[in-house]
Amino acid sequence: MYLKFSRLILKIFKTTNFWKNNHLIIREFKHFRLIAVLAIVFSVLAASFEGFGLGFLLVFLQSLTTPNAEPVKTGIDWFDILILGVNKSTLERLYRVSALIVITTCMRAVFNYVSSFCVQNSEVNLVHHLRKSIFEQLAAQNLSYFGKKSSGELINTLTNEMERIRQIVGGISFLTTRGLTLIVYSVSLFVLSWQLSIVSILLFSLLAVGLSTLNKKIRERSFAITKTNDNFTARALEFIEGIRTVHAYSTQEFEQQRYYQASGNIVKAWKRVYWVSLSVRPLAESLSTLILITMICVALVTGLMEVSTLLTFFFVLFRLVPMTQDLNGVIAFLSTQAGAVENIKDLLKTEDKTYFQNGHLQFAGLKRVIDIIAVNFGYEPNHLVLKDITLTIEKGKMVALVGASGGGKTTLADLIARFYEPRDGKILIDGVNLKKFDISSLRRRMAIVSQKTFIFNTSIRNNISYGTLAATEAEIIEAARLANALEFIDKLPQGLDTIIGADGVQLSGGQQQRIAIARALVRDPEILILDEPTSALDAITEQVIQELLDKFTVGKTVIVIAHRLSTIAKADKVVVLEQGQVVEQGTYQDLLEQRGKFWQYYQVQNEVR
Numbered sequence: 001m002y003l004k005f006s007r008l009i010l011k012i013f014k015t016t017n018f019w020k021n022n023h024l025i026i027r028e029f030k031h032f033r034l035i036a037v038l039a040i041v042f043s044v045l046a047a048s049f050e051g052f053g054l055g056f057l058l059v060f061l062q063s064l065t066t067p068n069a070e071p072v073k074t075g076i077d078w079f080d081i082l083i084l085g086v087n088k089s090t091l092e093r094l095y096r097v098s099a100l101i102v103i104t105t106c107m108r109a110v111f112n113y114v115s116s117f118c119v120q121n122s123e124v125n126l127v128h129h130l131r132k133s134i135f136e137q138l139a140a141q142n143l144s145y146f147g148k149k150s151s152g153e154l155i156n157t158l159t160n161e162m163e164r165i166r167q168i169v170g171g172i173s174f175l176t177t178r179g180l181t182l183i184v185y186s187v188s189l190f191v192l193s194w195q196l197s198i199v200s201i202l203l204f205s206l207l208a209v210g211l212s213t214l215n216k217k218i219r220e221r222s223f224a225i226t227k228t229n230d231n232f233t234a235r236a237l238e239f240i241e242g243i244r245t246v247h248a249y250s251t252q253e254f255e256q257q258r259y260y261q262a263s264g265n266i267v268k269a270w271k272r273v274y275w276v277s278l279s280v281r282p283l284a285e286s287l288s289t290l291i292l293i294t295m296i297c298v299a300l301v302t303g304l305m306e307v308s309t310l311l312t313f314f315f316v317l318f319r320l321v322p323m324t325q326d327l328n329g330v331i332a333f334l335s336t337q338a339g340a341v342e343n344i345k346d347l348l349k350t351e352d353k354t355y356f357q358n359g360h361l362q363f364a365g366l367k368r369v370i371d372i373i374a375v376n377f378g379y380e381p382n383h384l385v386l387k388d389i390t391l392t393i394e395k396g397k398m399v400a401l402v403g404a405s406g407g408g409k410t411t412l413a414d415l416i417a418r419f420y421e422p423r424d425g426k427i428l429i430d431g432v433n434l435k436k437f438d439i440s441s442l443r444r445r446m447a448i449v450s451q452k453t454f455i456f457n458t459s460i461r462n463n464i465s466y467g468t469l470a471a472t473e474a475e476i477i478e479a480a481r482l483a484n485a486l487e488f489i490d491k492l493p494q495g496l497d498t499i500i501g502a503d504g505v506q507l508s509g510g511q512q513q514r515i516a517i518a519r520a521l522v523r524d525p526e527i528l529i530l531d532e533p534t535s536a537l538d539a540i541t542e543q544v545i546q547e548l549l550d551k552f553t554v555g556k557t558v559i560v561i562a563h564r565l566s567t568i569a570k571a572d573k574v575v576v577l578e579q580g581q582v583v584e585q586g587t588y589q590d591l592l593e594q595r596g597k598f599w600q601y602y603q604v605q606n607e608v609r
């Protein structure tokens with residue numbers, strides 16, 4: 001145990017790798033360093049008082065075993081004179097020593113309590129600050145990062161793995177406090193009998209080395225727990241989010257099997273860990289008891305020490321052994337948590353991540369034109385989704401992007417909103433590269449209605465004013481009216497204050513779309529990007545969009561992605577995208593007259609209608 005403990009301490013403090021590997025987590029302690037330092041200070045105090053208590057116990061036992069000999073003394077002159085009293089009787093000095101034992105024990109308990117309080121405080125603080133740092137990391141990522149990470153994995157890290165990190169801090173603090181007490185106890189043992197101490201260290205170290213192989217195994221197996229947890233959260237999330245599809249395709253049984261299997265895998269992973277980790281303690285207990293009893297017998301037979309010293313020695317050793325077992329248990333437990341640490345480090349690390357680079361110029365509004373020049377873009381390194389796109393969008397004009405599904409319309413709109421960066425080429429606003437603008441100032445004057453709307457679990461009012469918190473009641477109502485949402489909002493029990501989303505009233509796809517349009521309009525944007533949904537809107541809502549484009553867009557710059565060509569009859573420019581390339585552009589009428597791709601789409605839609 002000593003060997004193992006010192007090896008652990010050495011590992012922690014000596015190897016630079018420890019800092020290098022864990023500084024992302026350790027640096028969070030700076031937010032609550034006072035409380036963390038207090039935890040250490042009070043642990044040291046508790047351990048010291050443990051030592052004082054042991055000293056007084058030895059004095060007490062000595063006086064009991066030699067009642068008529070010399071007056072009770074600790075050997076520290078000033079202490080014996082001031083505290084035990086010079087002319088006091090043996091019995092009174094004995095009472096005083098007894099009182100000191102009680103006082104030091106109480107003091108130790110108080111310091112232990114305060115240090116535990118500080119430790120718990122540090123635990124919750126660490127989790128809180130880690131969550132904040134992870135949020136900052138996630139918020140700073142380019143959107144492409146979220147394409148590579150599953151929601152299940154991210155949610156698992158922010159919930160389950162955080163809980164495991166909290167337990168790790170608890171474990172480390174336990175290790176520290178118990179470690180300090182262990183040092184005090186060890187010093188006491190050496191003072192009492194260095195010969196017996198060396199024998200104990202040798203025997204217990206042998207035991208520790210044996211147990212360390214088990215801990216290594218536990219650590220290796222623990223990574224599977226994190227992996228199965230990630231997988232389970234992803235499964236559960238998919239089942240809940242995709243419940244309509246599950247019902248539509250009657251795949252409940254199939255989903256149940258996958259869900260049970262994912263949950264079962266966690267059980268299996270834990271079992272593989274428990275199987276080993278639970279054997280550590282009983283093994284350690286049995287073997288250490290065997291060692292202790294053998295040592296007592298040898299000490300008694302050889303008459304190595306006087307009885308009082310022998311009693312104190314074994315009293316200390318008896319208390320020390322469970323302590324070392326606890327430490328072993330905690331080390332084993334910490335080994336099981338290694339996967340959680342890796343997962344969190346992965347989210348916190350800054351290498352291999354592409355961050356959004358904000359510009360410094362304040363965007364004061366579009367004055368003339370947006371130029372898209374020779375832009376290439378792809379989500380994957382070897383696959384271009386947009387190829388050599390060149391396009392101008394003039395202020396106050398409506399530009400419609402049309403074309404077959406997957407042609408790259410949404411991607412192009414996302415590049416204009418700077419959700420992604422072009423791989424080659426550039427996007428200029430009035431001659432200034434889009435990258436140079438402060439993104440908040442740009443997006444304040446821009447509104448985007450995506451195909452997939454997101455409704456927050458809050459009131460309709462908050463959903464509409466999301467991102468425009470200063471919006472007045474009148475502005476919110478006007479935006480709702482323009483989006484043709486007022487009619488159904490008025491019918492709801494609490495009107496604008498009705499809670500919608502997961503915990504509230506469920507809205508139809510079209511209604512959700514109208515809320516999203518109102519959210520965009522309340523910003524009174526100069527540039528409006530409207531990605532017309534292919535499915536959520538019914539024929540009536542199609543008319544709403546039409547009206548919106550007629551009424552609201554006067555004097556605005558509008559980029560509209562249209563699936564129904566009738567919507568964009570009044571567009572100033574129509575751009576046809578095919579497999580990531582602009583194949584035609586011109587006015588609606590010109591393109592029809594050209595009888596090219598656009599005309600073909602037009603024919604197909606007219607036939608369908």
Ligand SMILES: Nc1ncnc2c1ncn2[C@@H]1O[C@H](COP(=O)(O)OP(=O)(O)OP(=O)(O)O)[C@@H](O)[C@H]1O
Pocket residue numbers: 147379380385403404405406407408409410411412
């Ligand atoms: N986040 C993403 N990660 C990887 N590939 C993507 C991503 N989003 C879109 N793609 C791919 O990029 C291509 C263009 O998609 P995009 O959504 O821009 O097309 P679109 O013309 O808007 O389609 P639709 O009319 O169906 O909305 C498609 O092949 C699509 O599979």
